[in-house]
Structures are given as structure tokens and as C-alpha cells.
Amino acid sequence: MEWLNSLEPVLKAYWIMAGVATLIFAIQTVLTFVGLDSEGADADFSGDASTDGAFPFFSLRNLVNFFLGFGWGGVCFYHSFSSHALIVLCALLTGVAFVLLFFFLIKMFLKLGRDNTFKITETLQLTADVYLSIPAEKSGKGKIQISVRGSVHEIDAMTAGEKLPTGAIARVIEIIDSQTVLVSKI
Secondary structure, eight states: OHHHHTSOHHHHHHHHHHHHHHHHHHHHHHHHHHTGGGTTOOOOOOOSOBSSSSSBSSOHHHHHHHHHHHHHHHHHHTTTOSOHHHHHHHHHHHHHHHHHHHHHHHHHHHHHTSOOOOOGGGGTTOEEEEEEOBOSTTSSOEEEEEEETTEEEEEEEEESSSOBOTTOEEEEEEEEETTEEEEEEO
């Protein structure tokens, strides 16, 4: 404690902010991993500004993240610059960066929870490349490669028209069954 009392008042304030915010952040993190933050222990309060409705911009968690970045930014930049205004600016930018980093991480975690299962119905009216030639008049199956939501899928295909050679461009016009589509030449 003597070490803290020997510091300059501004640096002392940065260390106190960093220490308190780190302690609260650690408690929040432990509670999150234990699962207690989702059973009525929610301390977030919402404001008018939000990212996409999923997370409020003004929340206790974001306040802690901001002060975590602000406090540690102040501690780290204190001896780098002689101007206190520049140190405060760098600490503010670090605090904002911590909040933005939190939003980015939460956005990435939410993507993990989405159902990205491929559904053949999503191919309707999309264009595809013929991968294996498709015989004419529904006399057999070929294969197409089609991109759905950034992923390329290989699907069995038939055509009601003329034979489609490998490399041709086709449009999916009908779903025949769970693994086969009907295509037409473009």
C-alpha cells in the first residue's frame, strides 16, 4: 500500500481504476463461465443506443470494459507522454477499443450459435456450374456446384431440356427431392 501512496495523484487514480475494473471484470468472467450471469443476476441496464438489439450499448459490462481499458491505458501511457491531455486521450481511445473489442467478440460468438445447416430449398433460382454433365430430358443425373451463403455445395441435378456439358452455367428451377434439383441452361 505504501507503493500506491507514493505515486503521483493522477497515476494513482489510473492504478485504482485499473485495479477495481480488473477485479470486477474477473468476477464477471467467473460468473459468466459458471453460468450465474444468466439466472437473474443480470446487472445490465439498457439505453437508447444499441448495436442490433442483442446487446445494449450502455451496460455495466461495457462500463467495466471501458474502465478496464481506460485504467490500464492510463497506467501504460503515463510515462510515455509528458502531456496529461494526451495521456487521457490515449486512455479514452484504449477504453473505447476495449468496448469495441467486446462487441466484436460477442458478434463472433453469436455466429457460432446460428443454424447454418444447408437446406436444398435455398438453391432455388440460384445459378450454378455444371460439374458433371447432365443428360437431356431427365434421362439421368449429373452434378452441379452451387454457392449458398458463401459455401460451395455439390448437388445431383437433372434437366428437362438439352444435355448440359461440364462447365455450363445453369439455374435451379425446381427441387425434385432432398438431394436432387432440376436445372435449366442459362
